[in-house]
Amino acid sequence: MKLPDPEQLTQQLVQAIKPRLRANTVLVGIHTGGAWVAEKVQQQLGGKLPLGTLDISFYRDDFSRIGLHPQVTPSAIAFEIEDAHVILIDDVLHTGRTIRAAMNELYDYGRPAAIELAVLIDRGGRELPIAADMVGARLDLTENQNIQLTLAPNNKLTLSLHER
Amino acid sequence: MTPNPQLTDTGALRHLLTIEGLSAKLIHSILDTAESFVSVGEREVKKVPLLRGKSIFNLFFEASTRTRTTFEIAAKRLSADVVNLNVSASSQSKGETLLDTVDNLSAMGADMFVVRHAQSGAAHFIARHVAPHIHVVNAGDGRHAHPTQGLLDMFTIRRFKKDFTQLRVAVVGDVMHSRVARSEIHALTTLGVPEVRVIAPRTLLPKGVESLGVHVFNDMRAGLKDVDVVMMLRLQNERMSGPFLPSAQEYFKYYGLTADKLKLAKPDAIVMHPGPMNRGVEIDSSVADGGQAVILPQVTFGIAVRMAVMSMLAGA
Numbered sequence: 001m002k003l004p005d006p007e008q009l010t011q012q013l014v015q016a017i018k019p020r021l022r023a024n025t026v027l028v029g030i031h032t033g034g035a036w037v038a039e040k041v042q043q044q045l046g047g048k049l050p051l052g053t054l055d056i057s058f059y060r061d062d063f064s065r066i067g068l069h070p071q072v073t074p075s076a077i078a079f080e081i082e083d084a085h086v087i088l089i090d091d092v093l094h095t096g097r098t099i100r101a102a103m104n105e106l107y108d109y110g111r112p113a114a115i116e117l118a119v120l121i122d123r124g125g126r127e128l129p130i131a132a133d134m135v136g137a138r139l140d141l142t143e144n145q146n147i148q149l150t151l152a153p154n155n156k157l158t159l160s161l162h163e164r
Numbered sequence: 165m166t167p168n169p170q171l172t173d174t175g176a177l178r179h180l181l182t183i184e185g186l187s188a189k190l191i192h193s194i195l196d197t198a199e200s201f202v203s204v205g206e207r208e209v210k211k212v213p214l215l216r217g218k219s220i221f222n223l224f225f226e227a228s229t230r231t232r233t234t235f236e237i238a239a240k241r242l243s244a245d246v247v248n249l250n251v252s253a254s255s256q257s258k259g260e261t262l263l264d265t266v267d268n269l270s271a272m273g274a275d276m277f278v279v280r281h282a283q284s285g286a287a288h289f290i291a292r293h294v295a296p297h298i299h300v301v302n303a304g305d306g307r308h309a310h311p312t313q314g315l316l317d318m319f320t321i322r323r324f325k326k327d328f329t330q331l332r333v334a335v336v337g338d339v340m341h342s343r344v345a346r347s348e349i350h351a352l353t354t355l356g357v358p359e360v361r362v363i364a365p366r367t368l369l370p371k372g373v374e375s376l377g378v379h380v381f382n383d384m385r386a387g388l389k390d391v392d393v394v395m396m397l398r399l400q401n402e403r404m405s406g407p408f409l410p411s412a413q414e415y416f417k418y419y420g421l422t423a424d425k426l427k428l429a430k431p432d433a434i435v436m437h438p439g440p441m442n443r444g445v446e447i448d449s450s451v452a453d454g455g456q457a458v459i460l461p462q463v464t465f466g467i468a469v470r471m472a473v474m475s476m477l478a479g480a
Contacts, residue, residue: 055200058212058475067176067479068214070193074203108209 001139006091006149006157009120009136010037014044016134017087017118021045024113025085030102031055031073033091033149036157037120041089052077059101075105082110087134091149093119096130121159123147169291176480179291179300180473182309183350191354194472195319201468201475204241214475215244218275222248223265224303225281230439230463231303231313235278238470244276266290274298276478284308284343299477301470307343312473313438314347316466318355320458321393323465324434328355334387334429335378336363337397337419337446338408340370344438345397353377363387365419367408384419388428396421396437399446412445422448426456434458 027049029038035053042051057072088102099117106112118134123141141147146162168185172178177190204212220239224232232248239246251265260268266277276299279287284306291300304310318328325331333352339345339362352360353376362373363381374380381387388394399415409415421435435447435457443449451457 058200058204058214063214063479068197068475072197072200074200076203104213108211109207 001161003139003147003159003161004121004137006037006120006136006159007040010040010157011044013037013089013118013120013134013136014041017041017045020087020116020134021049022085024083025087026050026052026079026081027087027089028052028054028077028102028106030088030090030098031075033120034089036149036151037091038089040157041118050079052079054102054105056098056101056105059105061097061101077109080110081106081112083113084110086112086115087118088115089118091120092147093117093122093130093132093135094125096126096128099130100128120149121147169288172480177473177476178480179287179302180311180477181287181291181300181302183311183314183347183354184309186354188354188356191315191318191351194315194469194476195322197472197476198315198319198465198468201241201471202465204471205464205468211241211243213243215239215242215478218242218244218478219273220244220246220276220278220474221269221274222246222278222303223251223269223280224249225251225262225279225286226304227252228280228304230466231280231310234463234466235301235303235312235470238467238474239278241467242471242475244474262286262290263293266293270294270298276301276474278303280304282306299480301473301477304343307341308346310343310347310438312466312470313344314351315473316462316469317344317348317395317436317438318351319465319469320436320462321434323461324458325392328352328357331357331393332359332361332391333357333393333395334361334363334381334391335395335397336384336387336421338368338399339364339373339397340368341400342397346376348395349376349378361387361391363419365409365415384425385428388425391429392433394421394426394429394433394435396435396441396447398438398440399442401442412442416445416448420444420446420448421451423450423454426451426454432456436462439463 027038027042029035054075055073057069116133119132120136122135122138144164148160170179170181236246278301280303286305287302360378362378363384437459
């Protein structure tokens with residue numbers, strides 16, 4: 001399968017986000033892949049929008065099965081979530097469980113005016129009633145396939161496909 | 165080598181009983197996790213849902229306010245249900261054995277015990293006894309260990325001094341009776357601190373303390389020279405007179421941390437104390453309240469470190 005270029009998808013995402021910007025818009029990327037994409041989106045939008053990151057490890061619903069992620073990083077939201085228009089950014093939308101966890105965590109910072117979801121890739125396979133408002137590309141993957149975003153040292157995003 | 169009873173087969177932390185035998189990597193991963201919990205403590209809602217539905221029993225056979233309270237806050241911020249038992253005042257006085265108490269609480273659905281006991285080895289004893297799904301945290305056992313205090317001290321040092329491998333650290337005071345000192349020394353040497361000093365009168369040093377890899381000083385001024393971190397220990401009231409020391413005043417004169425003595429340490433040295441402090445006995449108020457003291461940050465970090473430990477145990 002030929003995979004799309006994530007740098008190009010990011011640019012598409014930026015174009016999709018532009019008309020939706022409001023006076024109170026903030027960007028929040030989900031650690032790790034979503035945080036990389038969010039940073040690029042923020043730069044391409046002029047570098048002025050407030051940018052935060054969420055590590056949803058403390059909100060996962062599989063903690064009792066697999067325990068704590070060995071490398072939790074602090075969530076960093078240095079602005080008010082209360083009454084903000086949050087554009088939540090992730091790399092791959094799959095089951096929707098990460099987004100559920102991210103929304104729960106966001107609410108522990110305050111009550112946002114609205115949350116919209118932007119993802120680089122929607123790979124299908126939802127297990128919760130969650131949909132993205134902005135999508136870079138839709139891919140039809142089987143349950144055995146795993147798509148992964150990596151950030152190279154030269155700050156270039158790449159996608160790779162793994163069979164389980 | 166016998167397997168470490170604190171670890172699962174895969175090397176995850178199952179109980180926290182002592183710092184002795186934990187790898188530097190594991191200690192750093194606890195401190196890293198605690199960093200994330202510090203940021204939770206700075207939010208509007210200081211709570212995460214990790215331990216929802218879990219029951220944690222604070223089993224304190226010995227009086228404690230700060231440690232018990234910070235464990236309680238930590239458990240509540242993880243959304244666990246917390247039950248505080250001041251056991252010295254209840255069943256034990258009616259003659260129930262330690263293991264009967266533990267069995268009864270297990271029958272009430274305990275998932276974790278946080279244990280403080282005057283007897284060294286009490287937490288190990290309970291850990292060996294409980295069912296596999298139950299976790300035990302040692303919150304201080306006799307003179308043996310107080311691992312979460314040791315870990316929060318390491319967290320504090322890392323926050324202020326970054327690199328352990330460049331540090332000179334002095335532990336000052338009643339090393340002999342101090343479980344805190346033991347946990348600190350094990351943690352410091354494991355994390356690669358090249359020079360750990362202990363400063364104490366001969367009567368308050370355990371025999372063979374050098375075997376822990378520390379340099380011993382009986383003269384406080386010599387021992388404080390050029391250190392980066394001064395870790396004070398509490399002088400317990402019952403030691404202030406009798407065979408160990410002539411008087412509290414005399415102890416303060418020779419081993420109390422004053423602004424004058426602190427000048428011998430590096431200018432940016434930090435001063436730590438596990439609390440509760442005896443002002444005018446082991447530490448002068450001008451130092452305790454001074455700019456180099458990080459004693460209150462220690463308390464705040466203690467919550468995050470205990471959240472990290474409890475969530476890592478519960479997930480193992």
